[in-house]
Every structure is written in C-alpha cells, then in structure tokens.
Amino acid sequence: MSISLFYIIAFLSIIFSLLVIFSKNPIHSVLYLIVTFFTFTIHYILLNAQFLAIVNFIVYMGAIMVLFLFVLMLLNLNEDSEKSKSILIKVAGIIAGMCLVITLVASLKTLDASEPVILKTANLGLVKNLGKVLFKEFLFPFEVSSLLLFSAMVGAVLLAKKEIKSA
Amino acid sequence: MELAFVIEKFVLITVIFSLSLVVAMYSTLAERKIAAFLQDRVGPNRAGWGGMFQPIADGAKLFFKEEIIPTDSSRFLFIVGPSLAILTACIGSAVIPWGQPMLIAGREINLQVTDINVGILYVFGIVSLGVYGIMIGGWASNNKFSLMGAIRAASQNISYEIPMGLSLIALLLVTNTLSLKEITEQQHGWHWNVLYQPLGFILFLVCSFAETNRTPFDLPECETELVGGYHTEYSSMKMGFYLFAEYINMFISSAVMTVLYFGGYNYPGMDLVNNILGPTWGPLIGVAVMFIKIFMFIFFFMWVRWTVPRFRYDQLMNLGWKILIPLAIANIVITGVWLTYVVK
Structure with a gap:
C-alpha cells in the first residue's frame, strides 16, 4: 500500500516538476510548482514526518509561492515578452547542465546499491521529538541558521529602502 | 470493526x-436580516415565513443564470479559481x-473527523491556501480590476x-500541544484560554477578519474602487x-476561535449535566453549546461588518505590520515570562 502510493506520488512529482520547466506561461509554471510542493508534502507524510509536512505546506505552498505568484502577476509576463536568448547563454546553460548531470551520476555510482531507508525510531518526525532534537542536540547550528535568515531579512529591507531614496 | 469505523x-x-x-446558506439570510x-x-x-426560503431562492437563481466565460480569459484557471476557493x-x-465522545449503541464515537497531532498547523495551512482561489480566479479573468483584487488579497x-501565527505561538506556550482535541480537553469547565490569552485572542480575531476578507478588511472585493474585485x-x-x-470560511474560523479560545464544547457545570443525562445525551448538550458559541461569533462578524467602515489600503498595511506584529511579539514575551516566573 505505502510503497505503491510512494511510486504514484513520486511519478506525479516528476511529471509536475517537468511541467514547471516546459510550460511556456510563467504563471502556469508557478502553479505546477505549487502542485509539486503538494506532492512533496505527501512524501513527508508517507515518511511519518508530520511536522515537516505541514511546515512545507504552510511555508512553501502557503507563503513563498503566494509571493512568487504575486510578483509574476504584477510583471504580466507571457510567451511574447520572453526574449530570445543569445547562443552564448544557451551554450553556457548546456555546459552547466552537463556538469550537474555528471556530478549526479558520479555520486550515484559511488554509492552502494541503495537499500531502503529504515527509520530507527518511527516517531522521529513528530513535533515533540523534533523539538527536543533541535533544542538539545543541535541548538547551536539551529541558532546560527536563524541568524542567517535574519541577516537575509535585514539585507532585503536595506535593499528595498535604498531604492525608495533614489527614486 | 473496520467497516464500522469507515461507516x-x-x-x-x-x-x-x-x-x-446549511450554516453558510442561512448565514447569507442572517447577514441580510442583521443588516x-x-x-x-x-x-x-x-x-x-420571515424569508425562511430566501437562501434556497438565491441558490436556485444562481444556478439558472447564464454562465459567462470571458473570451480572453484562460478557461481552465477561470474554472479552477472558484472550485479551489x-x-x-x-x-x-x-x-x-x-x-465529547458520544456513546451510541455501546460504541464510543469521537465527534471529530481526525485528531492529527499538528491540528492547529493544519488549520493554519488551509487558511494560507485559501488565497489561491482568489488569486487564480482574479488573474484568469484577464481584467485589471480582478487582478487588483487578487493582488490585494x-x-x-x-x-x-x-x-495570526505569532498569536498562536503564545497560545501554544500555554497549552503545550498542537492537537485541537487536547486543547479543548484542557479547557474543561470554565478554564477557557481566552482568560489566559486575552490579547492573543483579540489579535487572532482581527486576523481572522482579514483572512476571511470580511469588512473592514474586504479590500479584495472593494466595490467602490474595484467594481467587484476578484x-x-x-x-x-x-x-x-x-x-x-x-460564508463557509466565516463558519470555520468561528469554530476555530471557539475551540482555541472559548473552550469549544466546554461550559461551566458540564460534569453535572453529563452525570444527569448520561454519556449519550450529555455530549449533545456540549455540541449545542459549541454551536451557540459559533453563532455568536458569526453574529459578531456581521455586526462589525455593518458598523466599521472599510480601511484604506495603507491603513490596512500599517495596522498589520506596525501594530499587530509588535503586539503579538510582546504577547509572546509576556506569556513566556509569566509562564517561567509566575506559574512555576
């Protein structure tokens, strides 16, 4: 049951993430990306990580993608407004993509034949356990990453402010 | 056993x-009557009698009206918008x-569809999804007023x-659980969370008005500026x-506020009533109490709608970012200090 469900959902995630790249209309791309994130939420639930699932749901689907959609709607991009890219950019893109593919293939080859991941404790993803791990074992990295987010926020505010002054 | 569970x-x-x-249907009538x-x-x-069948007449009218899809709209998303909403x-x-769990024919029945241990966050997630229906519909209409409404939404x-999330954090400091079932059980009798979190409740109430797009926060469909908005x-x-x-959103957010802050199905003297009426009829009184609380919240929503005028857009943003967020953070700090030094 769980395995077949996993395959169905994995198939859907791949299909929708491909649609994100191939759809011509940026708004449609964002909508496909939202569906892709939704399938990720289901993956988390299948892994019994309820907290991560719901956070993925709230933060990515509910907040970040709304902002993406918001910006794209204001820009009003469509198929015509996309400029044809120069050959140099296309070549650079192909080279970068190939490098990524080689890295991925190489890293997959060095791994042993993949074994199904078995969680040591099935309840690891529940809120209580996650909170205990974050605030006891990994307190320092957790606080450092919060500092990182904070500095990003301050930077964004600063950038936005500068633009108002010059205008 | 399995089949009984499914049924x-x-x-x-x-x-x-x-x-x-049904509640949403009669809310439309109630709104017009209260107005x-x-x-x-x-x-x-x-x-x-007294306009009892007005919602049915309205519904039938809407069903039989001509369906118009603008030529330049993106057809699929135009239909997805309201469906998603x-x-x-x-x-x-x-x-x-x-x-409370009810005893029917020797079987204990939970009056809750599912008790997931991240219940509050689930509600919060659904609330944050609600805006997609408006945004997609507004964009797909290919009309600048609709788009303005969608962007405002x-x-x-x-x-x-x-x-809203910050006021929930202060509440969670008090309850120590995310499960709505446990939160309700903690508020047994008169120990309602609103007594411990008065400021948090007011913040949550204001934010629910904004999240359900009710006046004074109904800028997405502001008819004096945007025709009909999205x-x-x-x-x-x-x-x-x-x-x-x-209207359904209004009902659900009233229910959520009742559960989180006003004790859900709890009321003073419930143990006595449960003892007298037994495990079958006792919980039913609790359900009735819960619905009375919900209806009072719905009435409050409507009362405010016909009392307070709509905000201007910059006032809306100022209220959200410069007043509500600092207040919510202060509420978290006060709750934290109080829980560490006073309660302990």
Missing part, C-alpha cells in the same frame, strides 16, 4: 459537510472537535498570517461559489 467516519464527514453548507435590523429596515421577508473552505473542518493574506467577471454559480466560500 462512522463517513457519516460524520457527511453530517459536518452538510452542516457547514436590515442595524439599518432599521425589514430585510428579505417574501420567500417563506470552495474546496479550501470546506476541508478546514476536518480537525475540529465538535463534542495576496498581500493582505500574507501580512495578516504573520500576526469576482468582477464571474457569473452564475461560479460567483455563487466565491460568495459561499466566504
């Missing part, structure tokens, strides 16, 4: 679903505990989600879905 849940879901539809009362008018009184409005009720929703181009039942979703 039990199926019946429960059907009952809750139809109940929220009439506040403005010293009579209100709808032609269809049935009504879908996200309906699935929020899944985690709300409607009453998005920015308003994002801004008011933050103080549903300008909609007609027939698609328009009906948008209007209906607003």
Whole structure:
C-alpha cells in the first residue's frame, strides 16, 4: 500500500516538476510548482514526518509561492515578452547542465546499491521529538541558521529602502 | 470493526459537510436580516415565513443564470479559481472537535473527523491556501480590476498570517500541544484560554477578519474602487461559489476561535449535566453549546461588518505590520515570562 502510493506520488512529482520547466506561461509554471510542493508534502507524510509536512505546506505552498505568484502577476509576463536568448547563454546553460548531470551520476555510482531507508525510531518526525532534537542536540547550528535568515531579512529591507531614496 | 469505523467516519464527514453548507446558506439570510435590523429596515421577508426560503431562492437563481466565460480569459484557471476557493473552505473542518465522545449503541464515537497531532498547523495551512482561489480566479479573468483584487488579497493574506501565527505561538506556550482535541480537553469547565490569552485572542480575531476578507478588511472585493474585485467577471454559480466560500470560511474560523479560545464544547457545570443525562445525551448538550458559541461569533462578524467602515489600503498595511506584529511579539514575551516566573 505505502510503497505503491510512494511510486504514484513520486511519478506525479516528476511529471509536475517537468511541467514547471516546459510550460511556456510563467504563471502556469508557478502553479505546477505549487502542485509539486503538494506532492512533496505527501512524501513527508508517507515518511511519518508530520511536522515537516505541514511546515512545507504552510511555508512553501502557503507563503513563498503566494509571493512568487504575486510578483509574476504584477510583471504580466507571457510567451511574447520572453526574449530570445543569445547562443552564448544557451551554450553556457548546456555546459552547466552537463556538469550537474555528471556530478549526479558520479555520486550515484559511488554509492552502494541503495537499500531502503529504515527509520530507527518511527516517531522521529513528530513535533515533540523534533523539538527536543533541535533544542538539545543541535541548538547551536539551529541558532546560527536563524541568524542567517535574519541577516537575509535585514539585507532585503536595506535593499528595498535604498531604492525608495533614489527614486 | 473496520467497516464500522469507515461507516462512522463517513457519516460524520457527511453530517459536518452538510452542516457547514446549511450554516453558510442561512448565514447569507442572517447577514441580510442583521443588516436590515442595524439599518432599521425589514430585510428579505417574501420567500417563506420571515424569508425562511430566501437562501434556497438565491441558490436556485444562481444556478439558472447564464454562465459567462470571458473570451480572453484562460478557461481552465477561470474554472479552477472558484472550485479551489470552495474546496479550501470546506476541508478546514476536518480537525475540529465538535463534542465529547458520544456513546451510541455501546460504541464510543469521537465527534471529530481526525485528531492529527499538528491540528492547529493544519488549520493554519488551509487558511494560507485559501488565497489561491482568489488569486487564480482574479488573474484568469484577464481584467485589471480582478487582478487588483487578487493582488490585494495576496498581500493582505500574507501580512495578516504573520500576526495570526505569532498569536498562536503564545497560545501554544500555554497549552503545550498542537492537537485541537487536547486543547479543548484542557479547557474543561470554565478554564477557557481566552482568560489566559486575552490579547492573543483579540489579535487572532482581527486576523481572522482579514483572512476571511470580511469588512473592514474586504479590500479584495472593494466595490467602490474595484467594481467587484476578484469576482468582477464571474457569473452564475461560479460567483455563487466565491460568495459561499466566504460564508463557509466565516463558519470555520468561528469554530476555530471557539475551540482555541472559548473552550469549544466546554461550559461551566458540564460534569453535572453529563452525570444527569448520561454519556449519550450529555455530549449533545456540549455540541449545542459549541454551536451557540459559533453563532455568536458569526453574529459578531456581521455586526462589525455593518458598523466599521472599510480601511484604506495603507491603513490596512500599517495596522498589520506596525501594530499587530509588535503586539503579538510582546504577547509572546509576556506569556513566556509569566509562564517561567509566575506559574512555576
């Protein structure tokens, strides 16, 4: 049951993430990306990580993608407004993509034949356990990453402010 | 046993679903009646006794109206918009505990569809999804007024989600659990959370007005500036879905506020009543109490609508970012200090 469900959902995630790249209309791309994130939420639930699932749901689907959609709607991009890219950019893109593919293939080859991941404790993803791990074992990295987010926020505010002054 | 479980849940879901539809239906009538009362008018009184059949007449009218899809709209998304709005409005009720477990024919039945241990966050997630219906519909209409409405909805929703989440954090410091069932059980008798979190409750209330797009926060459909806002181009039942979703949202957020802050099905003296009436009829009184509380919240929503005028857009943003968020953070700090030094 769980395995077949996993395959169905994995198939859907791949299909929708491909649609994100191939759809011509940026708004449609964002909508496909939202569906892709939704399938990720289901993956988390299948892994019994309820907290991560719901956070993925709230933060990515509910907040970040709304902002993406918001910006794209204001820009009003469509198929015509996309400029044809120069050959140099296309070549650079192909080279970068190939490098990524080689890295991925190489890293997959060095791994042993993949074994199904078995969680040591099935309840690891529940809120209580996650909170205990974050605030006891990994307190320092957790606080450092919060500092990182904070500095990003301050930077964004600063950038936005500068633009108002010059205008 | 397995089959009985499936049947039990199926019946429960059907009952809750139809109940929220009926409540939403009669909320439309109640809104017009309350508006009439506040403005010293009579209100709808032609269809049935005192206008009892007005919602049915309205629904039938919407069904039989001509369906218009603008030529330049993106057809699929134009239909997805209202469908998504009504879908996200309906699935929020899944985690709300409607009453104490009831004993029916020797079987204990939980009056809650599912008790997931991240219940509050589930509700919060559904609320944050609600804006997609409006945004997609507004964009797909290919009309600048609709787009303006959609964009206002998005920015308003994002801004008011933050103080809402922050006021929830202060509540969670008190309750120590995310499960709505446990939160309700903790408020047994008169130990309602509103007594411990008065400021948090007011913040949550204001944010729910904004999240359900009710006046004074109904800028997405502000008819004096934007024709009809995001549903300008909609007609027939698609328009009906948008209007209906607003009333279902109002019902669900009233239920959530009741559960989180006003004790859900708890009321003073409930043990005595349960002892007298037994495990079958006792919880039913609790359900009735819960619905009375919900209806009072719905009345409050309408009362405010016909009392407070609409905000201007910059006032809305100032209120959200410069007043509500600092207040919510202060509330968290006060709650934290109080819990560490006073309660302990």
